[in-house]
Structures are given as structure tokens and as C-alpha cells.
Amino acid sequence: MQDVNLASYSFFEGMKKEHLDLLSSRMSKDTFKANEYVFQEKQEANKLFLILKGKVSIEVTSPEGKPFSIQTLKEGEILGWSWMISPYEWRFNARVIENTELLIIDGEYIRKKSEKDHDLGYEIFKRLAGIFVQRLEATRQQLLEMYHAI
Numbered sequence: 001m002q003d004v005n006l007a008s009y010s011f012f013e014g015m016k017k018e019h020l021d022l023l024s025s026r027m028s029k030d031t032f033k034a035n036e037y038v039f040q041e042k043q044e045a046n047k048l049f050l051i052l053k054g055k056v057s058i059e060v061t062s063p064e065g066k067p068f069s070i071q072t073l074k075e076g077e078i079l080g081w082s083w084m085i086s087p088y089e090w091r092f093n094a095r096v097i098e099n100t101e102l103l104i105i106d107g108e109y110i111r112k113k114s115e116k117d118h119d120l121g122y123e124i125f126k127r128l129a130g131i132f133v134q135r136l137e138a139t140r141q142q143l144l145e146m147y148h149a150i
Contacts, residue, residue, distance in 0.1 A: 004029075010076065012127075016119070022120070027104060029104065032096040034096055034097060038056060038094040039080070041060070041089075044088060044089060045080065047080060048081075048107045050077075051075050052103055054100025055073065056072070067095065071138035071139075083110075084107065084125065
């Protein structure tokens with residue numbers, strides 16, 4: 001899939017060409033309609049997503065069974081990191097807010113290649129660490145807002 005230049009997206013910026021080529025060799029595109037789930041909590045996690053167009057809500061399910069949004073992601077942002085951390089299950093739900101086009105990269109393939117090529121693994125993991133922090137901060141902010149609403 002040559003029409004997407006990974007290096008132009010912040011998550012991939014500065015990566016070695018050989019690593020970008022490796023990732024590019026295992027990517028595809030898909031579209032999702034509003035309110036469709038990209039993935040749901042506890043499903044097997046094996047993909048990394050880049051939002052090309054649209055918006056996706058990262059959600060958890062409340063004890064009452066209602067979805068609770070912790071963060072909204074938009075064009076150019078990365079969705080999904082659970083494929084890199086055992087037990088390789090999604091820890092959140094990802095629901096499309098508006099019609100969305102996603103670039104999909106085979107996360108299981110990246111994980112296996114990263115185990116052999118530690119330079120690749122380090123590059124991916126340090127970039128994912130930034131996403132971990134973003135999700136943690138978004139969750140923290142939502143908890144603070146809930147606390148103040150009580």
C-alpha cells in the first residue's frame with residue numbers, strides 16, 4: 001500500500017526507512033460507519049490502527065453496562081496498543097463516532113519482528129509509551145470531572 005506515507009504521521013516520524021518499509025508491507029485500509037466498533041474489550045488484540053479520516057471514541061463499559069468515553073481520537077492519531085502487551089486483549093472499546101477510514105497494521109507481526117529486531121521493538125515501544133501516558137491522563141481527567149460532578 002504505497003499511497004500512505006507513514007513517515008508523515010507523528011507516531012512514525014523519524015523511524016528508520018527499513019522499519020517503515022517493514023510496517024508498510026503489512027498494512028491495509030478499512031472504513032467504519034458511525035457507531036460501529038473497531039474492537040471491543042476482551043477481544044483478541046492483534047492490530048495497530050492509524051486514523052486517516054474521522055473520529056473514534058475510546059470507551060469503557062460502566063458496571064451498569066453503559067459506555068463511558070475517556071478519549072476521542074481524530075485523524076493522524078494511533079488507536080490500539082494492546083497487541084504489544086500480554087495477554088494481547090483489548091483493554092477498551094473503540095467506537096466510531098463518524099464515518100472513519102483506518103489504516104490497519106498487523107500488530108502481531110510487529111510484535112514478532114520486534115522480538116527479533118530490538119531496535120524496531122524499542123522504537124515501537126517508546127512511541128507506544130506516549131500513548132499509554134495519553135490514555136492514562138485522559139482517564140485521570142475523566143475521573144476528576146466525575147468527582148467534581150458529585
